[in-house]
Amino acid sequence: xxxxxxxxxxxxxxxxxxxxxxxxxxxxxxxxxxxxxxxxxxxxxxxxxxxxxxxxxxxxxx
Numbered sequence: 001x002x003x004x005x006x007x008x009x010x011x012x013x014x015x016x017x018x019x020x021x022x023x024x025x026x027x028x029x030x031x032x033x034x035x036x037x038x039x040x041x042x043x044x045x046x047x048x049x050x051x052x053x054x055x056x057x058x059x060x061x062x
Contacts, residue, residue, distance in 0.1 A: 004046065004056035011055045
């Protein structure tokens with residue numbers, strides 16, 4: 001969430017947080033992140049403006 005909060009309003013693709021944080025960008029790692037971001041979307045913490053994209057919802061702080 002820190003990556004999203006540091007860049008309010010920016011739309012991230014799944015791979016972007018990995019690159020921003022210096023994490024592995026191999027397919028298994030990306031799939032884990034995709035799953036976790038999906039859970040945050042379902043919990044209402046992130047919005048999904050398009051397929052494979054996520055952005056922090058307005059008014060959500062960490």
